[in-house]
Amino acid sequence: MEYVIYEDSPKYNFWIKLVPLVILLYIGVFVFQLSFIKREFIGISSIQYILFSIFALLIVGLTFASRLPRRYQIFGDRLKIVRWLPDTSVILFKDVDTAVEGSFGGVKRTYETFLLSGKNAITIKRRGWVDPFTFAPRNREEFLRRLNDALNEWKRKNPDSAVKSPPEDDPWTR
16 A cells, blocks of 8 residues: 655745635625615626626636645655645656756746745656646655655666656757
């Protein structure tokens, strides 16, 4: 049975606290506006508008939350990113070239990377992928040490499967 070598939670920046506040502010303004509408003017269309707004906020909120990482797990042969809804991403060690301290500077910015702390970023360079995978665990130093230990141990046990960096004078890698 596979066991988790190390597990850590993501480190979010202060923007993650603003997103729920903006949603609550939107709901508050909406309810405040409806409180001034006279009762005889509230008809079917107003109720439909209320239900649609609540449904739209729920869908946007669930979609937003489903992509955010909940924890990062290091196994003996892979790194697993568990998200809030039943969705995971797996990075196999056979595809990993290096894992180093990084930043979100050269990474394609999405709302996921916007909400994660750039101070704790780790970049994984994978063979066959143009963009590196960057994420931000809460304890970067310990996570990176454990990840590199597990990666080196896996490469030692599987020398034929490990990614081999091309030689410096290889004309195809320039």
